[in-house]
Amino acid sequence: MPEGHTVHRTANEFSNLFAGSEVTVSSPQGRFSAGAKLISGRVLVKAKAIGKQLFLEFDNGLTLRIHLGIYGKWSFKKHQGELPEAVGQVRARFVNQNHFADLRGPTVCEVISKAEVKAVEKRLGPDPLNPNPKGQQEQRFVDKVHSSKTSIGLLLMNQDVISGIGNVYRAEILFRAGISPHRPGSTLTEQEIRAIWADAVDLLKVGVKTGHMITRDELRTKKPNKADRNYVYKREGTPCRNCGTNVSIEIMATRKLYWCVSCQN
Ligand SMILES: [Zn+2]
Known part of the structure; x- marks a missing residue:
């Protein structure tokens, strides 16, 4: 299972490649189709990690919360307009002009409100990597x-x-x-x-x-x-x-x- 440093690296990757741009979100596998519709086409405002959880905040006030669990995995790649077909069970795919990211096998992948983000933050213990x-x-x-x-x-x-x-x-x-x-x-x-x-x-x-x-x-x-x-x-x-x-x-x-x-x- 990834420890906190991995999730912070993923947050940094999202900040570098996707923050400030409109992101098309889909669920090639289908299990996240309803959630994807809520955030697809919105601008990613911020990506942050708390411990092992990743929070992607969009400009419509909704946040995608992801916990990889034991089997979850990310892959980030460049593209030139044409996207490769999703391989395997891709729960969610994130695409902007130049890059795409595929998420496979997470334990949690859900769209939540600001109030729900606050509740999760309150429950989670302090993260040594967050500003203090x-x-x-x-x-x-x-x-x-x-x-x-x-x-x-x-x-x-x-x-x-x-x-x-x-x-x-x-x-x-x-x-x-x-x-x-x-x-x-x-x-x-x-x-x-x-x-x-x-x-x-x-x-x-x-x-x-x-x-x-x-x-x-x-x-x-x-x-x-x-x-x-x-x-x-x-x-x-x-x-x-x-x-x-x-x-x-x-x-x-x-x-x-x-x-x-x-x-x-
Ligand atoms: Zn010893």
Whole structure:
């Protein structure tokens, strides 16, 4: 499943290629035909991401909300007037003068009102990649973690607590912080929680820039292989890069959790 950086990259792509232009929207597969009619031919005003959700705002006050889920995928291409036939199950196709984008397999693809957008925004936890005037987003995160007896490993995967973190960043952020995933949120110090937030901001920015979840600082400017990018994610049974203890794997609420029992406590 894509983590937040991917969705922010898609929002940037939409801003660059489609914002300010009239967009023809269709549903080659048919499942989104009614929704497409509501926004087709309108100007895309803004594209933004909150965590794993994408919001495309049109000039008639309607917004298309998209969540890719596990199988959803985007493809963006240039065209010269003639469009290729849709291949496979294309839920929605977006076309302007020069480009088109195909959306396949999303979990959510629905047209909603401004009031409904507000309600979704209120429900979603703070996103480390969204501008954070006066630190309110960070404070929301601190308060949510501090007031919870749930383990920090689960809290980081809860999109109501923090938006955009998935299994890779969860494992890596906790390793970098030296914090056990099993510690209840309420036992973390304010300093520890703020450090987690700051690291999430930092790592997600690298993700947006490079398109890869690189969590080892020394590899940021390189193009590391998948196997080298991370400290503990998918490295179970191999020596921790820091202490040599074998990296552990366990199932936490149906998801695989990777961590070092020596470095994280
Ligand atoms: Zn270790």
